[in-house]
Amino acid sequence: MKEKMDLRKDCNxxxxxxxxxxxxxxxxxLTDINLIWDFMVEIYGRNFSNGVAAPFYEYAITSTWMxxxxxxxxxxxxxxxxxxxxxxTESPVTNIFFNLRPGYEELVEELIDYAEEYMPNFDNQRQxxxxxxxxxxxxxxxxxxxxxxxxxHDFIFDFQNELTYQLPEGFHFVKESEVDPVKLxxxxxxxxxxxxxxxxxxxxxxxxxxxxxxxxxxYNGVRKGVMCPAPHATPQFxxxxxxxxxxxxxxxxxxxxxxxNLAYMEPLxxxxxxxxxxxxxxxxxxxxxxxxxxxxxxxxxxGNEFYKKIxxxxxxxxxxxxN
Numbered sequence: 367m368k369e370k371m372d373l374r375k376d377c378n379x380x381x382x383x384x385x386x387x388x389x390x391x392x393x394x395x396l397t398d399i400n401l402i403w404d405f406m407v408e409i410y411g412r413n414f415s416n417g418v419a420a421p422f423y424e425y426a427i428t429s430t431w432m433x434x435x436x437x438x439x440x441x442x443x444x445x446x447x448x449x450x451x452x453x454x455t456e457s458p459v460t461n462i463f464f465n466l467r468p469g470y471e472e473l474v475e476e477l478i479d480y481a482e483e484y485m486p487n488f489d490n491q492r493q494x495x496x497x498x499x500x501x502x503x504x505x506x507x508x509x510x511x512x513x514x515x516x517x518x519h520d521f522i523f524d525f526q527n528e529l530t531y532q533l534p535e536g537f538h539f540v541k542e543s544e545v546d547p548v549k550l551x552x553x554x555x556x557x558x559x560x561x562x563x564x565x566x567x568x569x570x571x572x573x574x575x576x577x578x579x580x581x582x583x584x585y586n587g588v589r590k591g592v593m594c595p596a597p598h599a600t601p602q603f604x605x606x607x608x609x610x611x612x613x614x615x616x617x618x619x620x621x622x623x624x625x626x627n628l629a630y631m632e633p634l635x636x637x638x639x640x641x642x643x644x645x646x647x648x649x650x651x652x653x654x655x656x657x658x659x660x661x662x663x664x665x666x667x668x669g670n671e672f673y674k675k676i677x678x679x680x681x682x683x684x685x686x687x688x689n
Contacts, residue, residue, distance in 0.1 A: 386445050393440035403598055405449040409467045410626045414682050415499025417465025421621035421630040426456050428596035430587035431579060433459055439484055443473060453477050460491040464503055471502040478506055498683035512687040521673040522681030523665045529654035529677055531647035540606040547592050551585040553614035557635025603656060605649040616645040620653055629657040629665035647676045
Protein backbone atom coordinates (compact mmCIF):
# COMPACT_ATOMS: atom_id res chain seq x y z
CA MET A 367 0.00 0.00 0.00
CA LYS A 368 2.83 2.38 0.83
CA GLU A 369 4.37 1.89 -2.62
CA LYS A 370 1.07 2.82 -4.30
CA MET A 371 0.66 5.87 -2.10
CA ASP A 372 4.18 7.06 -2.82
CA LEU A 373 3.71 6.59 -6.55
CA ARG A 374 0.41 8.45 -6.50
CA LYS A 375 1.90 11.30 -4.52
CA ASP A 376 4.73 11.52 -7.02
CA CYS A 377 2.36 11.73 -9.99
CA ASN A 378 2.66 15.54 -9.89
CA UNK A 379 6.43 15.57 -9.60
CA UNK A 380 6.71 18.00 -12.54
CA UNK A 381 4.07 20.48 -11.39
CA UNK A 382 5.36 23.98 -10.64
CA UNK A 383 8.97 22.95 -11.22
CA UNK A 384 9.12 24.71 -14.58
CA UNK A 385 7.81 27.95 -16.02
CA UNK A 386 5.55 25.81 -18.21
CA UNK A 387 2.45 24.06 -16.91
CA UNK A 388 4.10 20.64 -16.61
CA UNK A 389 2.18 17.82 -14.94
CA UNK A 390 2.14 14.04 -15.13
CA UNK A 391 -0.11 11.01 -14.93
CA UNK A 392 0.29 7.26 -15.05
CA UNK A 393 -0.63 5.52 -18.29
CA UNK A 394 -4.02 3.78 -18.43
CA UNK A 395 -4.56 1.47 -21.39
CA LEU A 396 -8.32 1.95 -21.63
CA THR A 397 -8.20 5.73 -21.70
CA ASP A 398 -4.75 6.68 -23.00
CA ILE A 399 -3.93 4.38 -25.91
CA ASN A 400 -5.25 6.89 -28.47
CA LEU A 401 -3.53 9.82 -26.75
CA ILE A 402 -0.17 8.04 -26.93
CA TRP A 403 -0.69 7.08 -30.57
CA ASP A 404 -1.41 10.69 -31.50
CA PHE A 405 1.58 11.92 -29.51
CA MET A 406 3.97 9.48 -31.16
CA VAL A 407 2.63 10.37 -34.60
CA GLU A 408 3.06 14.10 -33.90
CA ILE A 409 6.70 13.83 -32.84
CA TYR A 410 7.77 11.08 -35.26
CA GLY A 411 11.30 11.24 -36.57
CA ARG A 412 12.19 8.96 -39.47
CA ASN A 413 15.09 7.37 -37.59
CA PHE A 414 13.23 7.33 -34.24
CA SER A 415 15.17 10.43 -33.28
CA ASN A 416 12.37 11.46 -30.90
CA GLY A 417 11.54 7.91 -29.78
CA VAL A 418 9.73 4.97 -31.34
CA ALA A 419 7.09 5.20 -34.05
CA ALA A 420 3.47 4.86 -32.94
CA PRO A 421 2.92 1.28 -34.23
CA PHE A 422 5.86 -0.03 -32.20
CA TYR A 423 4.07 0.60 -28.91
CA GLU A 424 0.50 -0.20 -29.90
CA TYR A 425 1.56 -3.46 -31.55
CA ALA A 426 3.27 -4.51 -28.33
CA ILE A 427 0.57 -3.69 -25.80
CA THR A 428 -2.15 -5.34 -27.89
CA SER A 429 -0.15 -8.54 -28.50
CA THR A 430 -0.44 -11.75 -26.49
CA TRP A 431 3.35 -11.99 -26.17
CA MET A 432 3.49 -8.76 -24.19
CA UNK A 433 3.31 -8.68 -20.38
CA UNK A 434 1.07 -5.67 -19.78
CA UNK A 435 0.90 -6.07 -15.99
CA UNK A 436 3.53 -3.33 -15.51
CA UNK A 437 1.97 -0.78 -17.86
CA UNK A 438 0.67 1.20 -14.88
CA UNK A 439 4.30 2.24 -14.29
CA UNK A 440 4.42 4.03 -17.64
CA UNK A 441 4.22 7.78 -17.16
CA UNK A 442 2.99 10.63 -19.36
CA UNK A 443 4.23 14.23 -19.08
CA UNK A 444 1.92 17.07 -20.15
CA UNK A 445 2.41 20.75 -20.86
CA UNK A 446 -1.14 21.84 -20.20
CA UNK A 447 -3.21 19.42 -22.29
CA UNK A 448 -0.37 18.57 -24.69
CA UNK A 449 1.66 15.39 -24.18
CA UNK A 450 5.37 16.17 -24.24
CA UNK A 451 7.02 12.99 -22.95
CA UNK A 452 6.31 9.33 -22.33
CA UNK A 453 8.46 6.81 -20.44
CA UNK A 454 7.42 3.18 -20.87
CA THR A 455 8.33 -0.48 -20.77
CA GLU A 456 8.03 -2.97 -23.60
CA SER A 457 9.30 -6.56 -23.73
CA PRO A 458 11.01 -7.59 -21.60
CA VAL A 459 9.58 -5.19 -19.02
CA THR A 460 13.11 -4.25 -17.99
CA ASN A 461 13.59 -2.51 -21.37
CA ILE A 462 12.74 1.17 -20.88
CA PHE A 463 11.98 3.61 -23.71
CA PHE A 464 11.71 7.40 -23.84
CA ASN A 465 9.65 9.46 -26.29
CA LEU A 466 10.27 13.21 -25.95
CA ARG A 467 8.78 16.10 -27.89
CA PRO A 468 11.48 18.42 -29.34
CA GLY A 469 11.77 21.60 -27.30
CA TYR A 470 11.24 19.85 -23.97
CA GLU A 471 14.79 18.65 -23.37
CA GLU A 472 14.65 20.33 -19.94
CA LEU A 473 12.64 17.29 -18.81
CA VAL A 474 15.40 14.78 -19.55
CA GLU A 475 16.77 14.52 -16.01
CA GLU A 476 13.28 14.09 -14.58
CA LEU A 477 12.44 11.34 -17.06
CA ILE A 478 15.57 9.43 -16.10
CA ASP A 479 14.95 10.02 -12.38
CA TYR A 480 11.52 8.49 -12.74
CA ALA A 481 12.78 5.50 -14.75
CA GLU A 482 15.52 4.79 -12.21
CA GLU A 483 13.16 4.93 -9.24
CA TYR A 484 10.08 3.15 -10.53
CA MET A 485 10.74 1.08 -13.64
CA PRO A 486 11.35 -2.70 -13.27
CA ASN A 487 14.93 -3.76 -12.59
CA PHE A 488 14.57 -7.50 -11.94
CA ASP A 489 17.93 -9.23 -11.48
CA ASN A 490 19.59 -5.93 -12.40
CA GLN A 491 18.47 -6.39 -16.01
CA ARG A 492 17.01 -2.94 -16.57
CA GLN A 493 18.38 -1.12 -19.59
CA UNK A 494 17.48 2.11 -21.32
CA UNK A 495 16.84 1.80 -25.05
CA UNK A 496 17.86 5.05 -26.74
CA UNK A 497 18.07 5.88 -30.44
CA UNK A 498 20.66 7.74 -32.42
CA UNK A 499 19.36 11.29 -32.43
CA UNK A 500 18.20 11.25 -28.81
CA UNK A 501 21.38 13.14 -27.93
CA UNK A 502 20.11 14.85 -24.78
CA UNK A 503 19.10 11.54 -23.26
CA UNK A 504 22.31 9.81 -24.31
CA UNK A 505 24.45 12.61 -22.85
CA UNK A 506 22.46 12.50 -19.60
CA UNK A 507 22.80 8.76 -19.02
CA UNK A 508 26.50 8.86 -19.88
CA UNK A 509 27.00 11.55 -17.22
CA UNK A 510 25.25 9.28 -14.73
CA UNK A 511 27.73 6.51 -15.40
CA UNK A 512 25.71 4.38 -17.81
CA UNK A 513 27.60 2.40 -20.44
CA UNK A 514 26.45 1.40 -23.89
CA UNK A 515 26.37 -2.39 -23.76
CA UNK A 516 24.85 -3.09 -27.15
CA UNK A 517 24.00 -1.43 -30.44
CA UNK A 518 21.80 -2.70 -33.24
CA HIS A 519 20.68 -1.35 -36.60
CA ASP A 520 17.37 -1.59 -38.44
CA PHE A 521 17.32 -0.85 -42.15
CA ILE A 522 14.79 1.41 -43.90
CA PHE A 523 13.63 1.29 -47.52
CA ASP A 524 13.38 4.69 -49.22
CA PHE A 525 10.54 4.80 -51.75
CA GLN A 526 12.62 7.00 -54.03
CA ASN A 527 14.06 3.63 -54.99
CA GLU A 528 12.15 0.67 -56.41
CA LEU A 529 11.40 -2.73 -54.89
CA THR A 530 10.15 -5.06 -57.58
CA TYR A 531 10.90 -8.66 -56.65
CA GLN A 532 8.38 -11.03 -58.23
CA LEU A 533 6.56 -13.84 -56.52
CA PRO A 534 8.19 -17.19 -57.42
CA GLU A 535 6.23 -19.69 -59.45
CA GLY A 536 4.06 -22.04 -57.41
CA PHE A 537 3.05 -19.47 -54.80
CA HIS A 538 0.22 -16.96 -54.53
CA PHE A 539 -0.94 -14.10 -52.33
CA VAL A 540 -3.83 -14.88 -49.99
CA LYS A 541 -6.86 -12.61 -50.25
CA GLU A 542 -7.63 -10.58 -47.14
CA SER A 543 -11.19 -11.96 -47.02
CA GLU A 544 -9.91 -15.55 -47.01
CA VAL A 545 -7.37 -15.42 -44.17
CA ASP A 546 -7.45 -18.56 -42.00
CA PRO A 547 -6.28 -17.77 -38.41
CA VAL A 548 -5.10 -21.35 -37.79
CA LYS A 549 -2.98 -21.43 -40.93
CA LEU A 550 -1.56 -17.98 -40.13
CA UNK A 551 -0.81 -18.99 -36.54
CA UNK A 552 1.00 -22.11 -37.74
CA UNK A 553 2.99 -20.02 -40.23
CA UNK A 554 4.11 -17.61 -37.48
CA UNK A 555 4.89 -20.49 -35.10
CA UNK A 556 7.15 -22.12 -37.65
CA UNK A 557 8.37 -18.87 -39.19
CA UNK A 558 9.74 -17.59 -35.88
CA UNK A 559 11.39 -20.99 -35.21
CA UNK A 560 9.15 -21.87 -32.25
CA UNK A 561 8.65 -25.39 -33.63
CA UNK A 562 12.37 -26.01 -33.28
CA UNK A 563 12.59 -24.49 -29.81
CA UNK A 564 9.17 -25.23 -28.25
CA UNK A 565 7.72 -28.15 -30.19
CA UNK A 566 5.01 -28.54 -32.83
CA UNK A 567 2.02 -26.25 -33.26
CA UNK A 568 -0.76 -28.28 -31.67
CA UNK A 569 -3.59 -28.05 -29.12
CA UNK A 570 -3.93 -24.37 -30.02
CA UNK A 571 -7.62 -24.28 -29.04
CA UNK A 572 -7.02 -25.64 -25.54
CA UNK A 573 -6.67 -23.47 -22.44
CA UNK A 574 -3.41 -21.54 -22.17
CA UNK A 575 -0.95 -23.75 -20.28
CA UNK A 576 0.71 -20.71 -18.74
CA UNK A 577 4.16 -20.87 -20.31
CA UNK A 578 5.71 -17.66 -21.63
CA UNK A 579 4.91 -18.58 -25.23
CA UNK A 580 2.89 -21.49 -26.58
CA UNK A 581 0.51 -22.39 -29.46
CA UNK A 582 -2.46 -21.14 -27.43
CA UNK A 583 -0.99 -17.66 -27.02
CA UNK A 584 0.08 -17.64 -30.66
CA TYR A 585 -3.34 -18.66 -31.95
CA ASN A 586 -5.23 -16.29 -29.66
CA GLY A 587 -2.99 -13.44 -30.72
CA VAL A 588 -3.56 -14.07 -34.42
CA ARG A 589 -7.29 -14.66 -33.98
CA LYS A 590 -7.59 -11.44 -32.01
CA GLY A 591 -5.78 -9.56 -34.77
CA VAL A 592 -8.25 -10.93 -37.33
CA MET A 593 -11.44 -10.52 -35.31
CA CYS A 594 -10.58 -7.48 -33.21
CA PRO A 595 -7.57 -5.54 -34.54
CA ALA A 596 -5.74 -2.93 -32.46
CA PRO A 597 -7.27 0.58 -32.75
CA HIS A 598 -4.84 1.80 -35.40
CA ALA A 599 -3.89 -1.52 -37.00
CA THR A 600 -4.27 -1.85 -40.78
CA PRO A 601 -4.41 -5.63 -41.37
CA GLN A 602 -5.96 -5.01 -44.81
CA PHE A 603 -2.41 -4.27 -45.95
CA UNK A 604 -0.85 -7.45 -44.52
CA UNK A 605 0.74 -9.85 -47.02
CA UNK A 606 0.36 -13.64 -46.74
CA UNK A 607 1.90 -16.03 -49.24
CA UNK A 608 0.68 -19.61 -49.67
CA UNK A 609 2.03 -22.57 -51.62
CA UNK A 610 0.08 -24.74 -54.04
CA UNK A 611 -1.25 -26.83 -51.14
CA UNK A 612 -2.66 -23.63 -49.53
CA UNK A 613 -0.16 -23.79 -46.67
CA UNK A 614 0.83 -20.31 -45.50
CA UNK A 615 4.59 -20.04 -45.87
CA UNK A 616 5.38 -16.32 -45.52
CA UNK A 617 3.72 -13.49 -43.61
CA UNK A 618 4.43 -9.76 -43.49
CA UNK A 619 2.36 -7.37 -41.37
CA UNK A 620 1.82 -3.72 -42.26
CA UNK A 621 0.82 -0.65 -40.23
CA UNK A 622 0.04 2.34 -42.43
CA UNK A 623 0.60 5.70 -40.73
CA UNK A 624 -0.62 8.24 -43.25
CA UNK A 625 0.43 11.29 -41.18
CA UNK A 626 4.06 10.13 -41.20
CA ASN A 627 4.04 8.71 -44.77
CA LEU A 628 5.23 5.61 -42.94
CA ALA A 629 4.81 2.00 -44.02
CA TYR A 630 5.66 0.28 -40.73
CA MET A 631 6.35 -3.37 -41.49
CA GLU A 632 5.89 -5.69 -38.49
CA PRO A 633 6.29 -8.66 -38.27
CA LEU A 634 7.94 -10.65 -41.09
CA UNK A 635 8.58 -14.39 -41.15
CA UNK A 636 9.04 -17.30 -43.56
CA UNK A 637 8.82 -20.92 -42.45
CA UNK A 638 12.26 -22.60 -42.53
CA UNK A 639 11.82 -24.94 -45.49
CA UNK A 640 10.76 -22.06 -47.75
CA UNK A 641 13.48 -19.58 -46.90
CA UNK A 642 15.95 -18.29 -49.52
CA UNK A 643 13.38 -18.61 -52.31
CA UNK A 644 12.58 -14.91 -52.64
CA UNK A 645 9.25 -15.00 -50.79
CA UNK A 646 10.02 -12.30 -48.23
CA UNK A 647 11.44 -10.05 -50.95
CA UNK A 648 8.24 -10.57 -52.96
CA UNK A 649 6.11 -9.77 -49.92
CA UNK A 650 7.99 -6.53 -49.28
CA UNK A 651 7.75 -5.65 -52.96
CA UNK A 652 3.98 -6.08 -52.75
CA UNK A 653 3.97 -3.74 -49.74
CA UNK A 654 6.01 -1.24 -51.76
CA UNK A 655 3.57 -1.41 -54.67
CA UNK A 656 0.53 -0.88 -52.45
CA UNK A 657 1.88 1.64 -49.96
CA UNK A 658 3.60 3.92 -52.48
CA UNK A 659 0.23 4.49 -54.15
CA UNK A 660 -1.11 5.66 -50.78
CA UNK A 661 1.70 8.17 -50.31
CA UNK A 662 4.26 6.23 -48.27
CA UNK A 663 7.81 7.55 -48.55
CA UNK A 664 9.61 4.85 -46.57
CA UNK A 665 9.17 1.40 -45.06
CA UNK A 666 10.76 -0.08 -41.97
CA UNK A 667 12.56 -3.40 -41.85
CA UNK A 668 14.81 -5.28 -39.46
CA GLY A 669 18.51 -5.65 -38.88
CA ASN A 670 19.13 -8.77 -40.93
CA GLU A 671 21.50 -8.39 -43.88
CA PHE A 672 18.66 -9.68 -46.06
CA TYR A 673 17.15 -6.20 -46.02
CA LYS A 674 20.36 -4.60 -47.22
CA LYS A 675 20.66 -7.11 -50.05
CA ILE A 676 17.27 -6.17 -51.49
CA UNK A 677 17.82 -2.42 -51.36
CA UNK A 678 17.22 -1.20 -47.81
CA UNK A 679 19.73 1.29 -46.40
CA UNK A 680 20.93 2.35 -42.95
CA UNK A 681 18.20 3.81 -40.81
CA UNK A 682 17.39 3.25 -37.13
CA UNK A 683 20.18 2.80 -34.59
CA UNK A 684 19.16 1.28 -31.24
CA UNK A 685 21.55 1.68 -28.31
CA UNK A 686 21.23 -0.22 -25.03
CA UNK A 687 22.49 1.41 -21.82
CA UNK A 688 23.09 -0.10 -18.38
CA ASN A 689 24.42 1.32 -15.13
